[in-house]
Amino acid sequence: MTSLVPTINFNSGLAIGYKDPLGTFNESVSLEGGTHFLIARNGRGKTTLLRTLAGSLKSLSGTFKIQGFLQYLPEDMRFDAETTTKTIFKALISKNSRAAAFDLANRIELDLTKPYGKLSTGNRRKAALIMAEFSIDRNEPNILLLDEPFSGLDAFARETFEEIWRESSENVLRLVSCHPDYESMKMPSVLMIESSVISHHNESGQHWSALKNMLN
Amino acid sequence: MVGSQKHAELSTNSPKPMRLFKLTFSTIFTRKAWVICLIAILLVPFVLPEISSASEKPILIQPARIQAAWATLMICSLFWGLYSAARLGESNAQSGTGEYFRTAGVSPTRQLLEIWLALFCFIVPMALIATGICLFAAMPSNPAEQEMWWVLNLQFLVLFLLVIGPLLALACSLASRFGGISGFGVTFFLWIYGLYGVGYLDNMLKLEANAALQAIWLYSPQYRFADLTQRLYFKTGALSADVFANMVLYFSAILAIHTGISRLTFRTSATA
Numbered sequence: 001m002t003s004l005v006p007t008i009n010f011n012s013g014l015a016i017g018y019k020d021p022l023g024t025f026n027e028s029v030s031l032e033g034g035t036h037f038l039i040a041r042n043g044r045g046k047t048t049l050l051r052t053l054a055g056s057l058k059s060l061s062g063t064f065k066i067q068g069f070l071q072y073l074p075e076d077m078r079f080d081a082e083t084t085t086k087t088i089f090k091a092l093i094s095k096n097s098r099a100a101a102f103d104l105a106n107r108i109e110l111d112l113t114k115p116y117g118k119l120s121t122g123n124r125r126k127a128a129l130i131m132a133e134f135s136i137d138r139n140e141p142n143i144l145l146l147d148e149p150f151s152g153l154d155a156f157a158r159e160t161f162e163e164i165w166r167e168s169s170e171n172v173l174r175l176v177s178c179h180p181d182y183e184s185m186k187m188p189s190v191l192m193i194e195s196s197v198i199s200h201h202n203e204s205g206q207h208w209s210a211l212k213n214m215l216n
Numbered sequence: 217m218v219g220s221q222k223h224a225e226l227s228t229n230s231p232k233p234m235r236l237f238k239l240t241f242s243t244i245f246t247r248k249a250w251v252i253c254l255i256a257i258l259l260v261p262f263v264l265p266e267i268s269s270a271s272e273k274p275i276l277i278q279p280a281r282i283q284a285a286w287a288t289l290m291i292c293s294l295f296w297g298l299y300s301a302a303r304l305g306e307s308n309a310q311s312g313t314g315e316y317f318r319t320a321g322v323s324p325t326r327q328l329l330e331i332w333l334a335l336f337c338f339i340v341p342m343a344l345i346a347t348g349i350c351l352f353a354a355m356p357s358n359p360a361e362q363e364m365w366w367v368l369n370l371q372f373l374v375l376f377l378l379v380i381g382p383l384l385a386l387a388c389s390l391a392s393r394f395g396g397i398s399g400f401g402v403t404f405f406l407w408i409y410g411l412y413g414v415g416y417l418d419n420m421l422k423l424e425a426n427a428a429l430q431a432i433w434l435y436s437p438q439y440r441f442a443d444l445t446q447r448l449y450f451k452t453g454a455l456s457a458d459v460f461a462n463m464v465l466y467f468s469a470i471l472a473i474h475t476g477i478s479r480l481t482f483r484t485s486a487t488a
Contacts, residue, residue, distance in 0.1 A: 054319040056485060072319035077312030080243040087246055091238035135232065135320070145319070 006068030006141035006173035007032050008053065010198070014062030016045055016052045021060050023049060023198040031189070031200075033141070034169040035162075038177040040193035041215055046177040047075065049193070050145045053175070068141035068173060073132050075147040078124060081117025085110060085127045093134045101134040104164075108157040122152035129161060142172045150178050183209040236317050236327055240304060240334035249300070250338050253292035257342050261285040261349045278354040282448045285354075286372070289346040293380050294407060297339055298387045302399030304331050305388035305482070314392070314484030328482045332385045339380060347373045356451060367454035368447060375442035378467040382474035383407055389482035410439030437470050 010029040015021040022045030040046050051057045053064065054072035079088050085105065089112070093101050105112055110126045111119070119127065129149055136142045150158055165174055175191070185208040190201045194215055201211065244250060265271065265280035308314040308331060317327055350369050355362060383403045391399025414436045421429055441463055447453070455463065 051315075054315070056315055056318070069321070070319050072316060074312035074315055077316055079239075079311070079313065080246070080307065083243050083246045087242045088239065091242045092235050094232070135235075 004141050004171045005032055006143050006171060007065070008067075008143065008173060008175070009065040011063045011065075014064055014198075015060040016049050016057070016198075017060050018048070018057075021196060023193040023196055025062065025198050027199075029191070029198075029200040031173060031175070031191075033171055033173050034189065035165045035174045035176060036189040036191060037180075037187045038175055038191045038193075039180070039187075039211065039215065044193045045198075046193065047147055049191075049198070050147050050175065050177060053145055066143060068143040069137055070143045070145070071132050071135060072145040073128055073147060073149065075151065077128050079116045079127070082115050084113055084115055085119070086112035088116065088127065089131065089134075092131050097134040101130050104130055104134075104160070108160050120152070122154060122157070125149060125152050126157055133161075133164060136168070136172060138171070140171070144172060144174045146174060146176045148177055148179070150181075180208040180212075183207065187211060232320070234330060235320075236308075236313075236322055237330035237334050239313070240331050241337060243304070244300060244334060244338055249296055253296050253342060254345075256292060257285070257288050257345050257349075260288040261346075261353070278356075279449045281354045282350050283445055285346045285349045286443075286445050286448075289342060289376070292342060293339060294404060297335065297380060297384060298403050298407075299400050301332070301335055301384040301387035302391035302396045302403075304335065305391035305399055306396040309392040309483050310486045312485070318484045324482050324484050325479055327484055328385060328389060328478060331388055332381075335384055335388075336381060339384070340377065343373055343376055343380075350448060354448075361451060364451075364454045368444060371455050371460055372442075372444040372448070375444065375463060375467060378464065378471060379407075379410075379439055379442045382471045382478070385478040386474050386481075389478040392483045393481050406437065407439060410437040411443060412440070414438055415440055438466075442467060 008031045010025045010031075012025055012028045015024040017023070023040075038046050038049065048057060050072060052059050053066065054070065056072070086102075089098060089101050089105075102112065105126070108126055110123050110130070116124065116127065129146070132144055132146070136144070149161070153161075165172075180187070187206050187208055188202060188204050190206065190211060192199050192201060192211070192214065261281045261284040264284045265277045268280060269276075271277070308327065314324075314327060318324065322330070347369050350372075351366065355365055383406065386406075387399045387403040389399070390402055414433060417429060417433045417436070420426075421433060444455070447455075454460075
C-alpha cells in the first residue's frame, strides 16, 4: 500500500543548472507534507530547481527522489484568452471538487464568467492556483511545485490560500518559490539558494526578516 | 509505483482522465469559429447551386450540390481545421499548459492524442454532414445507382478522414516546435500539393522524363486519389473492394509516417 506522506529527497551532490551549476546540495535534504518555501535572488535558480523536479530539465549531477502525485505550476501558465474561468474549471476539476472550487473563487473575488484573457494578472494567478489545488487527489500523496504563486495576488487571496495550505498539509507537499513582501511572514521550512549552494533552513519561529539577510 | 530516470526517481503520476481533451474541446467550442464552418457546410451545398449556372439546368443541381458539399468541407478543414490544430499545438507548448500536464502524468504522446482528438471531434460531424447531404439531397433516382451511391460516399468519407486526421496531428506538432505559421503553412502546402501538385508533376513527367522529379513524385503523398468528387459527379460507381483496400492501406501508411513525425516533433514546452 502506498504511503499517504508525500516526500522529496534531494541527495547530496545534486546540482541544478544549464551549462554551469546554479545550485548544488552539499548535504541530503528530505521534505515531507506541508509548505516549504524556496527563496533566492532573481536568476539564482528557483525556477530551474522546480523545473528539474518537474522533469522538464535534467539535473547536472546527483539524484533526487519524489513520492506523490506531482503538479508543477509554471509562473507564466495561461489558458485560452476567450475561454471563461468557469469553463476551464469544468474541464479540469472533477465534479466532486467543482462546487468547492467555485465557492473559493467567489470568496476571493475571481469572476468566473469573464473570459480568461480579460482577467488581471492576479486573477489569472488565482485561477491557476484554484485549478491546481482542486486537482489534488485526497487519496494519495500530492506534490505541488508552485512558481511565484503570490505575484499579483492581493493580501486577502494570499491569506486564503495559506489557510488552505495549512489545512491540507498532511498529504500535500508544496514547494513554493516566492519573494516575500512583508517582514513578519512565517517561513518555518525554507530551501535557500545562495552562492550556488542549496540549503535547508527549518525552524518553527523562522520569519522572512531573519532569512533575507542571508541572501546576498 | 516508483519509476526511475537517469537522475531522478519519480513516483509515477497516474493522469486524471482526459483533462487536456476536455480543456481543448471546451476551448474550441468557446471560440465558436466551428459554427461558421458548420453553417457553411449546411448551407453552401443548397444555396450555391441555386445561384450558379446550374440553376438554369435542373439536371446539374445535384452534381453541383455534391461538389459544393465536399469542396466546402475541404476548405473548412484546410483553413479552420489546420489553423486550429496549429494554434492549439503552439499554445500548448508556449502557455505552460503542456508542461503542467506533462508533470501531472500526461505524456507528450497522450497530449498530442488528446489535442488531436478534441479537434477531430469537430471535423468528424462536419464530414458526416457533408456525406449526409450527398446521400440524402443528391441521391440518384435510379434504384440501381442508389446502392453504389451509398458505398461511394462512405468510401469518400473514410478516405477523407484518413487524409485529414494525420495532417491535423502534423500541424499541431510542427506548430508546437516551430510556431503556428510553420505548422499551418507546411500542412496546408502538403495537402494542396498532394491534391493538385502531384497531378501537374505527373503530367510533366509524361511529357519529359526526369529522374529527380520522378523520385519526388514517387515519394509524394497522392492525396488526389482520396478525392472522389469526380466519381460522384459523373456517377462512375464505387471503387472496387480491392482498389479501396489498397487506398486504405496507402493512406494508412502515410498516417503511420505522419504519426511518427508528429510524435518526434511534438513538444510540450517552448524551452527544454
